[in-house]
Amino acid sequence: MKTLRRLVPVSVVTAFAALCVWGLVTVAQTTAIVAPGSVAGRVASAAVAGTPVADSGAPMQRCPRTGCAATSCHGAVGAPPPRVSGQPGVAGGAQPTAMLREVEFEFDDD
Amino acid sequence: MKQRHRVVLDLALLAIMLLVANPAKTGLGVHEWLGIAIAVPALLHLALNWDWVGSTIRTLFTKMAWDRRTNLVIDTALFMSLVTVAVSGIAISRIAVPALGALATPLWHALHGVSAIGVVAMSVAHTVMHTKWVANASARIVPEEQR
Numbered sequence: 080m081k082t083l084r085r086l087v088p089v090s091v092v093t094a095f096a097a098l099c100v101w102g103l104v105t106v107a108q109t110t111a112i113v114a115p116g117s118v119a120g121r122v123a124s125a126a127v128a129g130t131p132v133a134d135s136g137a138p139m140q141r142c143p144r145t146g147c148a149a150t151s152c153h154g155a156v157g158a159p160p161p162r163v164s165g166q167p168g169v170a171g172g173a174q175p176t177a178m179l180r181e182v183e184f185e186f187d188d189d
Numbered sequence: 190m191k192q193r194h195r196v197v198l199d200l201a202l203l204a205i206m207l208l209v210a211n212p213a214k215t216g217l218g219v220h221e222w223l224g225i226a227i228a229v230p231a232l233l234h235l236a237l238n239w240d241w242v243g244s245t246i247r248t249l250f251t252k253m254a255w256d257r258r259t260n261l262v263i264d265t266a267l268f269m270s271l272v273t274v275a276v277s278g279i280a281i282s283r284i285a286v287p288a289l290g291a292l293a294t295p296l297w298h299a300l301h302g303v304s305a306i307g308v309v310a311m312s313v314a315h316t317v318m319h320t321k322w323v324a325n326a327s328a329r330i331v332p333e334e335q336r
Contacts, residue, residue: 082233082236082237083236085236085237085239086232086233086236088239089232089235089236089239090232093232093235093272096268096269096272097272097275097276100269100272100273100276100277101276104276104277104296104297104300107296108294108296
């Protein structure tokens, strides 16, 4: 019974803290008080622009051909990336060249 | 509440928290519903220790043992991380509270990720700070012949 009675102030404090968090984030989003240049600032400006954001806070580009989102996309700037010969399944070259080159490693058995 | 029940409640809370912290393993639905359900044992845990919270805050500006002060800092950080992870989790929810989906801005997503890391870190610290209590309480509730 005593525990149940204590649940009242606990719930009030928790609800108040939740409202504070909600209010702070809402104010930060609407008034853009987040410092420009910081991770939170990039996230906030990207949120306003409606673009997806990477975990690092960098705004991601949406590739017009493949639809994939990345912080840098060869396809998004128009020019197709250089194709690597002999790589199966690389239609249109949507993946960065560095990723494709990793596949080309040759391993010596001896 | 009896010591046995308190230990069971705390262990259940820890187990649920470990499950909630692994959405890749449990799936998004379980992650969201367990995240909401954990509020019950978490609030109960806080209510059971409310006397300690009150007495510690009342003596905040007096001479206080370092471990008590450290506990207060860790517990406050854990509480704020939990509230933040819960609020941001509800804001970005896709299964449990999909009606709030329109609020799922990247800022809420980023906040959820950061506060989740805070919850895990502070939970580990909280558990470490109470290792002695867990050991003593477990020793008392497990009968001598079973040890």
